[in-house]
Amino acid sequence: MSATTTLILLGGSGDLSSRLLMPALGQLLTRQRDRHVQLIGVGSDDLSPDEWTERVRASFDAADASGESVETVLKETRYEKRDVTDAEELTAILDMAEADPAIYFALPPSVTMKACQALETITPLPQGTVLALEKPFGTDQPSADALNEQLLKLVPEEQVHRVDHFLGHSTVLNLLGLRFANRVFEPLWSRDHIEKVEIVYDEQLGLEGRAGYYDNAGALIDMIQSHLLQVLSVFAMEPPATTDAVDLRDAKAAVLRATHVFDDDVRAYSHRARYTAGSVAGRDFPSYVDEEGVDPSRNTETLAQVTFEVRNWRWAGVPFTLRSGKALGSRRREIQVTFLPAPHVPHGFSGSSDRDVMTIALAPDEMSLEVNVNGPGDPWRLDRASLEVTFGEGELKAYGEVIESILDGDPSLSVRGDSAAQMWRIVAPVIEAWRSGEVPLEEYETGSAGPGDWKV
Numbered sequence: 001m002s003a004t005t006t007l008i009l010l011g012g013s014g015d016l017s018s019r020l021l022m023p024a025l026g027q028l029l030t031r032q033r034d035r036h037v038q039l040i041g042v043g044s045d046d047l048s049p050d051e052w053t054e055r056v057r058a059s060f061d062a063a064d065a066s067g068e069s070v071e072t073v074l075k076e077t078r079y080e081k082r083d084v085t086d087a088e089e090l091t092a093i094l095d096m097a098e099a100d101p102a103i104y105f106a107l108p109p110s111v112t113m114k115a116c117q118a119l120e121t122i123t124p125l126p127q128g129t130v131l132a133l134e135k136p137f138g139t140d141q142p143s144a145d146a147l148n149e150q151l152l153k154l155v156p157e158e159q160v161h162r163v164d165h166f167l168g169h170s171t172v173l174n175l176l177g178l179r180f181a182n183r184v185f186e187p188l189w190s191r192d193h194i195e196k197v198e199i200v201y202d203e204q205l206g207l208e209g210r211a212g213y214y215d216n217a218g219a220l221i222d223m224i225q226s227h228l229l230q231v232l233s234v235f236a237m238e239p240p241a242t243t244d245a246v247d248l249r250d251a252k253a254a255v256l257r258a259t260h261v262f263d264d265d266v267r268a269y270s271h272r273a274r275y276t277a278g279s280v281a282g283r284d285f286p287s288y289v290d291e292e293g294v295d296p297s298r299n300t301e302t303l304a305q306v307t308f309e310v311r312n313w314r315w316a317g318v319p320f321t322l323r324s325g326k327a328l329g330s331r332r333r334e335i336q337v338t339f340l341p342a343p344h345v346p347h348g349f350s351g352s353s354d355r356d357v358m359t360i361a362l363a364p365d366e367m368s369l370e371v372n373v374n375g376p377g378d379p380w381r382l383d384r385a386s387l388e389v390t391f392g393e394g395e396l397k398a399y400g401e402v403i404e405s406i407l408d409g410d411p412s413l414s415v416r417g418d419s420a421a422q423m424w425r426i427v428a429p430v431i432e433a434w435r436s437g438e439v440p441l442e443e444y445e446t447g448s449a450g451p452g453d454w455k456v
């Protein structure tokens, strides 16, 4: 059996813990049966030991978790009703840890900051303490800088995990493998051959009862700021020497530092809209403004689209359009790369001479390359053909990879502090322009493709 690791879920009684983190732990322990984890849940609810164990069991059941390690956790796990903003109460929790703890802040962001301030007074923290934080990481660049500063008073940067469950190990490695393990792709990966890149995460789902969070965030912050800019940074990075955390995170940070709204023109290159009533995938949705818990005066967008540019030698002038929205007619989760046209198609050919398009689907990870090929029968005629491949699926689901990385102290998947602040810096002009009404809030019907005149 491997050494014990201690996972402390601050906010163990909350939604994130029961719906995502504990099922992920169950999945991990089912796959890795010799892993031994001490699980401590902390919350402000009064839960009896049995009630807590039942919650953990329900989360494990949701992930079909089984095996000896799972049973051991169920037998040994404990819940503490504590105020995590109080240093003495936090000390009492840390004293229960059998090993250097991984502390997961599954808390409202304001409580997380207070808990970090309280932790500062507990010195020293156990040397190998790992801190895991959820999105949103701050609310703008100054608050992200302040949170970074606070965290670095507690542990070194490598021990801080700013969780991005969206970009799992397999997706990052699939992207890097495709580009850097194939001679045919990497030489084309620049402004010399690529006309535009679109990174799209369109969902058919609506609010799903999460107005409390979403109505304050909106599609721009929920997806583009938090996740899609990370996808852009992996797509556009310079070749890293290794896949370790230092090389990967350096390469991603360099891309983010060079990323700006295209032409610095927020009015021309950003769009926002919210859905009106309709149906999608057999479900009826009311208008967003009529959803429970929504404050229409907040003008929260449920669909956001912004075009950025990466101002460096490789990418200058190439539009990177990032888009994400809810209640849309089709589910689309992909990076679409449109190549420049062939410089000269020999005279004599007829038919398609469209640009080559590579589509890299995210979750499940697949790739297709649309090219022009000589059609059957008439060899002078060019037709479109699609070459398709499915990448092997990762063993663990997204949050399983997150929990594994945290327990193993491997920060390669997490967002480094400077990148987290850069992601706010990049979207700041968009947030400002939207707040001041410079960019109109449009509408689209649930189940549609979004406003008709947006170019993606």
Ligand code: NDP
Residues within 6 Å of the ligand: 010, 011, 012, 013, 014, 015, 016, 017, 020, 042, 043, 044, 045, 046, 082, 083, 084, 085, 105, 106, 107, 108, 109, 111, 134, 135, 136, 213
């Ligand atoms: P919830 O409101 O469901 O849970 C918050 C938890 O914090 C509860 O367990 C609550 O305890 C506990 N808590 C609050 N204040 C204190 C305190 N002073 N001392 C001890 N415990 C306290 O929120 P979520 O689980 O939804 O979200 C948590 C974090 O995760 C947020 O930052 C959110 O943005 C982020 N997130 C959530 C996602 C989700 O799907 N839920 C997805 C991605 C990120 P109690 O209930 O016992 O009062």
